[in-house]
Amino acid sequence: MKQWQGIAVAPGVAVAEAFVLSSEGFRIPRRAVAQDTIEAELHRLDAAIEAASDELAAYRDEVSASLGRQCGGIFSAHLQMLRDPHLREEIAALVRERHDSPEYAVSKVMRRYVQVFQNLDSRYLAERASDIFDIEKRLLRHLLGLPREELTQLTAPVIVLAHNLTPSETARLDRRLVMGFATELGGAGSHTAILAEGMEIPAVVGIGPFLTEVSGGDMVVVNGDDGYVIAQPDESTLERARKASKEHHERSARLAALREAPAETADGVGVEVHGTIEFPAEARECLQRGGDGIGLYRTEFLYLGATHEPTEEEHYSAYREVVPTMGQRPVVIRTLDLGADKMAQLPGPEDEHNPFLGARSIRLSLRNLDLFRTQLRAILRANASGSVRVLFPLVTTLEELRQAKTALAQAEQELERAGQRPRRVPVGMMVEVPAAVMMIDQFVREVDFVNLGTNDLIQYTLAVDRSNREVAYLYNASDPAVLKLIQLTLAASRKRKIPAIVCGQMSASPMYTMLLLGLGARHFSVPPSAILELKKVCRSVSISRCKAVAARALAMDNAGDIKRYLREELRKVVPELAG
Amino acid sequence: MDQPVCSRSVTITNPAGLHLRPAGLLARRAADFQATIEIVKDDQRVDGKSVLSLTSLGLEQGSTITIVATGDDSQAAVDALVALIEQDFGREAAENQGGNNH
Numbered sequence: 001m002k003q004w005q006g007i008a009v010a011p012g013v014a015v016a017e018a019f020v021l022s023s024e025g026f027r028i029p030r031r032a033v034a035q036d037t038i039e040a041e042l043h044r045l046d047a048a049i050e051a052a053s054d055e056l057a058a059y060r061d062e063v064s065a066s067l068g069r070q071c072g073g074i075f076s077a078h079l080q081m082l083r084d085p086h087l088r089e090e091i092a093a094l095v096r097e098r099h100d101s102p103e104y105a106v107s108k109v110m111r112r113y114v115q116v117f118q119n120l121d122s123r124y125l126a127e128r129a130s131d132i133f134d135i136e137k138r139l140l141r142h143l144l145g146l147p148r149e150e151l152t153q154l155t156a157p158v159i160v161l162a163h164n165l166t167p168s169e170t171a172r173l174d175r176r177l178v179m180g181f182a183t184e185l186g187g188a189g190s191h192t193a194i195l196a197e198g199m200e201i202p203a204v205v206g207i208g209p210f211l212t213e214v215s216g217g218d219m220v221v222v223n224g225d226d227g228y229v230i231a232q233p234d235e236s237t238l239e240r241a242r243k244a245s246k247e248h249h250e251r252s253a254r255l256a257a258l259r260e261a262p263a264e265t266a267d268g269v270g271v272e273v274h275g276t277i278e279f280p281a282e283a284r285e286c287l288q289r290g291g292d293g294i295g296l297y298r299t300e301f302l303y304l305g306a307t308h309e310p311t312e313e314e315h316y317s318a319y320r321e322v323v324p325t326m327g328q329r330p331v332v333i334r335t336l337d338l339g340a341d342k343m344a345q346l347p348g349p350e351d352e353h354n355p356f357l358g359a360r361s362i363r364l365s366l367r368n369l370d371l372f373r374t375q376l377r378a379i380l381r382a383n384a385s386g387s388v389r390v391l392f393p394l395v396t397t398l399e400e401l402r403q404a405k406t407a408l409a410q411a412e413q414e415l416e417r418a419g420q421r422p423r424r425v426p427v428g429m430m431v432e433v434p435a436a437v438m439m440i441d442q443f444v445r446e447v448d449f450v451n452l453g454t455n456d457l458i459q460y461t462l463a464v465d466r467s468n469r470e471v472a473y474l475y476n477a478s479d480p481a482v483l484k485l486i487q488l489t490l491a492a493s494r495k496r497k498i499p500a501i502v503c504g505q506m507s508a509s510p511m512y513t514m515l516l517l518g519l520g521a522r523h524f525s526v527p528p529s530a531i532l533e534l535k536k537v538c539r540s541v542s543i544s545r546c547k548a549v550a551a552r553a554l555a556m557d558n559a560g561d562i563k564r565y566l567r568e569e570l571r572k573v574v575p576e577l578a579g
Numbered sequence: 580m581d582q583p584v585c586s587r588s589v590t591i592t593n594p595a596g597l598h599l600r601p602a603g604l605l606a607r608r609a610a611d612f613q614a615t616i617e618i619v620k621d622d623q624r625v626d627g628k629s630v631l632s633l634t635s636l637g638l639e640q641g642s643t644i645t646i647v648a649t650g651d652d653s654q655a656a657v658d659a660l661v662a663l664i665e666q667d668f669g670r671e672a673a674e675n676q677g678g679n680n681h
Contacts, residue, residue, distance in 0.1 A: 076603070077599050077600065077603050077630075080603045080606065080607065080630045081630055081631055084606075084629050084630050084631045084632075085626075085628070085629060086626060086629040086631055086632055087631060113631060113635070116635045117634070117635065120635070120637035131599070
């Protein structure tokens with residue numbers, strides 16, 4: 001029996017056989033290629049090289065933006081190797097002369113290069129063999145036309161073990177058969193973590209190297225509550241894990257019973273729990289759990305991965321998928337919250353050393369007014385079929401807010417000139433930079449509501465990149481500085497009588513609910529999977545108790561102490577959510 | 580009519596030799612020119628526009644290679660590539676050295 005500790009990112013306990021995502025794993029058809037299909041096969045080869053090249057170019061840009069030019073340079077080098085004319089010629093020669101399938105030929109040629117590199121005296125070059133393997137894998141994926149072949153051929157429940165899972169790979173996991181996953185890399189605030197939680201798959205990340213010690217087929221336990229993984233558990237451990245897994249499922253079933261109940265506190269104070277969604281399909285899940293509306297509809301998916309700028313119609317149809325579903329419940333649509341680095345449609349930024357502090361979100365929108373007004377027109381039109389609100393991200397100054405509102409007014413005029421009669425859409429801003437909190441008294445006079453973006457507020461306030469393993473320990477929602485800023489925001493909104501919707505992981509974490517309620521929060525927006533838990537907590541506490549908890553927490557000066565205190569308090573009222 | 584041929588020898592001074600990154604830069608620069616470009620080391624002759632071929636030469640620090648370009652812009656090609664190896668790769672090496680002084 002072996003055990004490893006990692007970072008728990010999605011709760012629950014899973015027990016199943018391991019499925020290890022290794023660097024091998026392709027079944028390569030050796031089939032001989034018939035003479036009359038050679039041209040077609042070469043055509044397929046060239047198409048795969050094109051597709052893999054595009055993918056690498058995008059990857060290079062993405063990685064350069066998030067990890068710097070040096071890391072991005074890895075993919076530049078891959079791209080160059082992939083496009084090396086000799087490579088294509090060698091592969092094509094095997095197909096033409098030996099009638100090998102392109103897949104087989106690719107593998108053969110790549111392995112030859114690996115051998116050549118490994119036989120060189122230079123140790124550095126010998127290490128480059130892994131780059132060749134990576135390119136081989138990428139090219140084979142495109143030839144075989146599969147995202148990641150292994151994962152689509154599951155027939156039994158498994159726990160996926162991998163070096164790393166990208167957000168899109170995580171999103172593609174088959175929830176019916178992937179009972180949990182664990183990775184060597186990864187951090188608590190990563191998108192993979194957020195996705196895992198949303199998909200309700202117990203997950204542990206950031207374990208460090210351990211894959212060489214596990215084999216596919218080994219019995220594995222993933223404990224997403226305490227953050228550990230066990231391979232080949234002994235009888236008693238296995239027994240306990242199965243029991244914990246069963247209890248987790250039963251808890252989920254009990255929570256499900258809360259669907260129809262309102263999120264009212266024990267002393268009758270009304271609280272609204274809305275859904276944070278990324279894709280239109282999640283709106284239904286939100287409704288199914290009795291959400292009070294959509295507190296944050298992230299629209300980035302319309303831009304990510306698209307080669308062209310989304311048209312007004314494309315925006316509109318994405319919004320129309322959600323708005324009527326929610327009936328008269330409010331739907332808050334946030335305008336583009338990305339940097340140009342992630343968008344294929346805009347020229348790349350000149351030299352952004354620090355994209356998070358750069359030309360992104362509202363700044364980008366205000367610089368590309370056509371793009372901005374296109375989205376705004378679509379939002380205004382969607383309002384006709386429901387109750388829409390518009391939300392501006394990363395607002396830092398009053399001037400920005402006013403400019404954004406002007407753009408909205410222009411969009412309204414454009415629609416009116418086209419013969420439509422847009423209804424007024426309430427306007428909100430994300431409060432996620434310290435500057436916005438410092439000026440909150442002025443801001444609340446100029447908006448109809450605010451969204452507290454706790455993820456980014458924590459990052460900008462503590463100057464911490466949550467994906468940076470070196471400093472991830474500093475990223476704490478319970479940091480007293482963060483709590484003070486939240487308190488200021490909630491108080492100012494309350495005074496002005498406008499809703500303040502708390503979003504982000506902090507909002508969805510039951511540990512912080514009492515604190516937030518005590519500080520004055522009455523609106524939460526959480527992933528649909530967390531709606532029932534939040535309701536449960538709200539229904540189990542009184543506001544007076546929450547106020548006492550908040551006061552006590554604010555008197556502490558240490559994030560760790562505050563966290564421990566909050567966990568204890570949660571344990572007293574809803575023990576099963578306190579972990 | 581014979582195409583002009585131009586050749587020059589140059590020594591690799593970068594401590595890491597002609598590893599992936601400089602090989603990549605060399606191949607990319609070579610691709611700017613019309614001329615056919617070959618890199619010769621002892622009895623091996625490879626295509627200078629192919630990063631894989633260049634890398635597989637396994638050129639270490641101290642290796643001497645001959646750049647042979649054939650074509651109308653062969654002179655310009657050789658000049659550019661020699662400059663690249665002597666100046667930029669040397670500079671990269673110096674930067675790397677500097678970076679190690681933590």
